[in-house]
Amino acid sequence: MQKIEGRSLVSEFTIDDLKKAEGGRISLCACVHKLRRMSGFTFVLLRTGRYVIQSVYVPGLCEKTLQGVCEGAYVEITGDVKEEKRAAYGYEITLRDIEILSAPAAEYPLHVSDRVLGCTLDTNLAYRSVALRHPHERAVFRIQEGVVSGFREFMLAENFTEIHSPKICAAAAEGGANIFKLKYFGQDAVLAQSPQFYKQTCVAFFDRVFEIAPVYRAEKHNSTRHLNEYIGLDFEMGFIKDMTDVMQMETAMLRHVMEYLKKNYSHEIEMLGADIPEIGEIPAVTFFEALDILGKERNQFDLDPMDEVKLCEYAKAEYGCELIFVTKFPGQKRPFYAMDTPEDPKLAESFDLLFRGLEITTGGQRIHDYDMQLKKLERYGIEPEELESYLSIHKYGMPPHGGLGIGLERLVMKLLGLENIRQASLFPRDMHHLIP
Amino acid sequence: MQKIEGRSLVSEFTIDDLKKAEGGRISLCACVHKLRRMSGFTFVLLRTGRYVIQSVYVPGLCEKTLQGVCEGAYVEITGDVKEEKRAAYGYEITLRDIEILSAPAAEYPLHVSDRVLGCTLDTNLAYRSVALRHPHERAVFRIQEGVVSGFREFMLAENFTEIHSPKICAAAAEGGANIFKLKYFGQDAVLAQSPQFYKQTCVAFFDRVFEIAPVYRAEKHNSTRHLNEYIGLDFEMGFIKDMTDVMQMETAMLRHVMEYLKKNYSHEIEMLGADIPEIGEIPAVTFFEALDILGKERNQFDLDPMDEVKLCEYAKAEYGCELIFVTKFPGQKRPFYAMDTPEDPKLAESFDLLFRGLEITTGGQRIHDYDMQLKKLERYGIEPEELESYLSIHKYGMPPHGGLGIGLERLVMKLLGLENIRQASLFPRDMHHLIP
Structure with missing residues (x-):
């Protein structure tokens, strides 16, 4: 089966790919699911087609800044994979580059990045295209x-x-x-x-x-x-x-x-x-x-x-x-x-x-x-x-x-x-x- | 995967099964596709879910006669498989038993057993449930x-x-x-x-x-x-x-x-x-x-x-x-x-x-x-x-x-x-x- 070239990286991506890349560099496309600013660095949770991967932005280590990077933006990132027991799936990516592919025009009206969506079914159905991003x-x-x-x-x-x-x-x-x-x-x-x-x-x-x-x-x-x-x-x-x-x-x-x-x-x-x-x-x-x-x-x-x-x-x-x-x-x-x-x-x-x-x-x-x-x-x-x-x-x-x-x-x-x-x-x- | 017992034989049936049964006996369910009476014997073409298999009825060799067996009837047969180069797929079944499971109330209005259906598209669509049996x-x-x-x-x-x-x-x-x-x-x-x-x-x-x-x-x-x-x-x-x-x-x-x-x-x-x-x-x-x-x-x-x-x-x-x-x-x-x-x-x-x-x-x-x-x-x-x-x-x-x-x-x-x-x-x- 011919593999398609181009930017379609994300759908080839599995947790196994992450494991295999440990100690090395990986590129993938994803949606910015959550930004958590800490002192001196920022957690950037990346939502791929199936997973939510933890990455970390440290100023100076990344080619670009997080300017314009917001929740709901779609990005292509490159980073270094390391084991990190506290992260989901046990791995974390240190960002080396991040490119914004598209940005939303408004913030999500629902809490898409909370552990549970936590709204009524009526609200869920009224904002179905957003709710399904949870x-x-x-x-x-x-x-x-x-x-x-x-x-x-x-x-x-x-x-x-x-x-x-x-x-x-x-x-x-x-x-x-x-x-x-x-x-x-x-x-x-x-x-x-x-x-x-x-x-x-x-x-x-x-x-x-x-x-x-x-x-x-x-x-x-x-x-x-x-x-x-x-x-x-x-x-x-x-x-x-x-x-x-x-x-x-x-x-x-x-x-x-x-x-x-x-x-x-x-x-x-x-x-x-x-x-x-x-x-x-x-x-x-x-x-x-x-x-x-x-x-x-x-x-x-x-x-x-x-x-x-x-x-x-x-x-x-x-x-x-x-x-x-x-x-x-x-x-x-x-x-x-x-x-x-x-x-x-x-x-x-x-x-x-x-x-x-x-x-x-x-x-x-x-x-x-x-x-x-x-x-x-x-x-x-x-x-x-x-x-x-x-x-x-x-x-x-x-x-x-x-x-x-x-x-x-x-x-x-x-x-x-x-x-x-x-x-x-x-x-x-x-x-x-x-x-x- | 559990195989289902019972009469559901036909759908397990492939040409490979026929080959493997050569020299032995086989049972299968099928529709009687065509009867061709010769002198001393009758060809009974059997339409399974995918194939049309040649079988032959010889009086005295089969437990039952062909009484009531007509084109369009659904039957369960038992017979001996032998190589026969002139038959489709190269095998023929000599009937040892034939049981009628259900019989039609009328003859097909189309030539379902001819090599080509040979009717107009209008007729084909008017009798669609029959035409599709070709x-x-x-x-x-x-x-x-x-x-x-x-x-x-x-x-x-x-x-x-x-x-x-x-x-x-x-x-x-x-x-x-x-x-x-x-x-x-x-x-x-x-x-x-x-x-x-x-x-x-x-x-x-x-x-x-x-x-x-x-x-x-x-x-x-x-x-x-x-x-x-x-x-x-x-x-x-x-x-x-x-x-x-x-x-x-x-x-x-x-x-x-x-x-x-x-x-x-x-x-x-x-x-x-x-x-x-x-x-x-x-x-x-x-x-x-x-x-x-x-x-x-x-x-x-x-x-x-x-x-x-x-x-x-x-x-x-x-x-x-x-x-x-x-x-x-x-x-x-x-x-x-x-x-x-x-x-x-x-x-x-x-x-x-x-x-x-x-x-x-x-x-x-x-x-x-x-x-x-x-x-x-x-x-x-x-x-x-x-x-x-x-x-x-x-x-x-x-x-x-x-x-x-x-x-x-x-x-x-x-x-x-x-x-x-x-x-x-x-x-x-x-x-x-x-x-x-």
Whole structure:
């Protein structure tokens, strides 16, 4: 791979480079994160793309003075690296030269260089482009990157093909008020609530597919666990014997993601004090068993947020696991494409995965047989004509298949113990935030 | 990584597995691609997730008969592998058992098992879920996957951070008729035409970022080179000395992508007869030099499609390269955030990359200085208040930076020599296609 010449030094820079340069000279580009003037010298904390490095300016040792060097300025520096146990990472740079590449027009309106940002979430979101300059804030999105990279690496290794399906779709049969609508060259269109139909379509010829893409829900929730635009990690796989194949695939995938994070993102995990779970086997209970555990009557059709918290407490206490599958939900709260449970058609071969008190996945086995799907549509009162294009996949043949969708921000939120899902989105979209 | 038990055999299957099983027995899941009845035996072509394998049914040798086995059925087979030079990949399976997992309700309306699909593009798109079952059609999207994977692998190795930015945005200052509009909880919103503002924002704290995500253009084109929803491969990098850093990064990235394709997708490259270019140095000419080459007056501000074809012919003839950069476009056709050329402020530090006669990239250096951006907005007649959130990134400091966006479908179209960009999109969106 060709390395690019020029000023792009900073992104080549790692803590290992610093170690290797000990006793020698190094050049790098960075943002001036903090200036701390002492008597006779000044600490200049340098924020690179991943680290905050301690450098020290001593008059007379440096080619240039600190004139014009302010917090928020971007600089290129040259300096001598020496061991310094009191500095972060154990090294310090004595500045020999500092060149200002660009200077800000105003001081940060937030305390970007404090250990903790220490403002309300509203203020954080109002000054999002500044808040994200805080090392803790940006580290959340390095972890997010790690989850996505680990997911993709696992999927590709398991021979899933990555697909890209459209997000502008014809008005959906599932309908409902929770859909963003728009006009598409005069036609009624909606923003996709999931890549469901498309990933099923692709199973017919790729066997296994996955997609990482935005998902839209026009829900009027104003909760700590809902976003109106979020990233879905979706997969769908053919030739399953039943939905446990999908659950096993998810378990193995999550195990890989956690190992991937520990291997590649230990810097951010440590900074954020994140507790990355060890994933062995994940316990599974049926929906009715879950109601029994909760001490509830078997007359409800879904779990509420408090149920999810309690079931995770149960899994932790009984199995030492922070995750739990809930399976075989009553069919009426599950979509028309869910496979009925053979022993009891009032139930669906559908599951949720709960993690630290929050549902992060919905999945299951889908109907692959054309006639079975037509009959279930009748039960749901949906006209087959509305779904003609979708039904063509069953008509011309589908293998037995199933899959799931994971909410990326929910997974990251729970991994990092964040209180609000907005903290796990670079530029969150909720009922009140359309900017930035 | 835990391997999943169960029926999910097919996706573990490779041609190497077939070779290794020679003289022995193999089990796999597949779709019955074609049945060819001969005297005394039947060829059963099996379509797995990536290959079409020849098997042969001989009455008496197989546990079950072929009753109910039809084209389009999904089956699990067991058979003996033997060398057979006349079969694809050089191996043939003698069927010992065949179990039908699911059967279609109707025959394919297209010739999925013919060597070439041989229908019009309109018919192909009308029956998209069937057309994609043709090995050539699906292979296009394996190549697409390869381009995306190669791009991402390169970006991560160069320490770019992967980001996810929202696609529902506040009505943009750039405005224009080419934007899809929608209502977002009572507010006016639009679908993002690019992740431009967001990737610039993230350069302030990550130095280098990239995104792979849908991009929306409501252009009323009905051409062979425009889609209304497509996948953008975007990157943005800080600490550049000028836009040539960005051009060099793109050159190295494309070189890596081509090597990645040759290494991992030779099966599909061969099947489609694709000509994957060797990328050395890519020649660059300024916009005015380009007009000279084209024998045109220096009084136009942009290139037309025929100019792009001719410039690529020129690059091929002069430099033996199928790509050419065109740089320093007149500013008036470039966006307000483009850096002016220092020697001539009527020009912009902005470039296009042309490949086999088609523009596949627009990029350049962006303005990082707050006052410079305010002055340029005045020239463009844009009120700073409309862009307050965006301008905060300049106000609180940005390093010198630049980046680009690549149209994934255009790149794949030209790589594979497809005639129409719709062939390079799984489920294309144009003025007339909102389904499937």
